[in-house]
Amino acid sequence: MKSLKYIILIVLTAFIFNACYYDQEEVLYRFNPGVCDTTNVTYSQTIAPVMQASCNSCHSTTGASGGWITDNYTKLNVIAVNGKFYGTITHASGFSPMPKGSGQLNTCQISQIKKWLDSGSPNN
Ligand code: HEC
Helix, strand or coil, rough: CHHHHHHHHHHHHHHHHHHHHHHHHHHHCCCCCCCCCHHHHHHHHHHHHHHHHCEEEEEEECEEEHHCCCCCHHHHHHHHHHHHHHHHCCCHHHHCCEEEEEECCCHHHHHHHHHHHHCCCCCC
């Protein structure tokens, strides 16, 4: 009888730890690429890596296509404030569609950029 109690206890404990583990929001997001995290958007962790992957090759300090620069906060904030950043990545009419010559950024990246712009494009 005593060993049965132990088994029940162990099984219950396993369930409890398991539940806590999978309930953690961060763990859920990290292991579920289908989920787009628009809650923890920052310049350094979210926006800068997207610029690095899709924009800086043409818009760097040393090679600024059209005179626009995306590889540092101060210059990126210029197109954030003047509306060109959002206009170009959403391929809105009146803007030159970016990234030039390749596919549009994915919907998650666009939502994250919108979130950052809507919160005033902070340098965080
Ligand atoms: C393959 C090179 C290339 C890539 C990659 C690229 N751009 Fe551009 N971009 C250009 C060139 C060239 C121009 C100037 C000519 C034009 O406006 O089409 C330009 C112009 C712009 C403009 C001004 C457009 C306007 O309508 O006034 C913005 C803003 C911009 N790019 C942002 C971006 C962003 C943000 C990315 C990444 C998502 C990006 N670009 C990726 C080449 C590129």
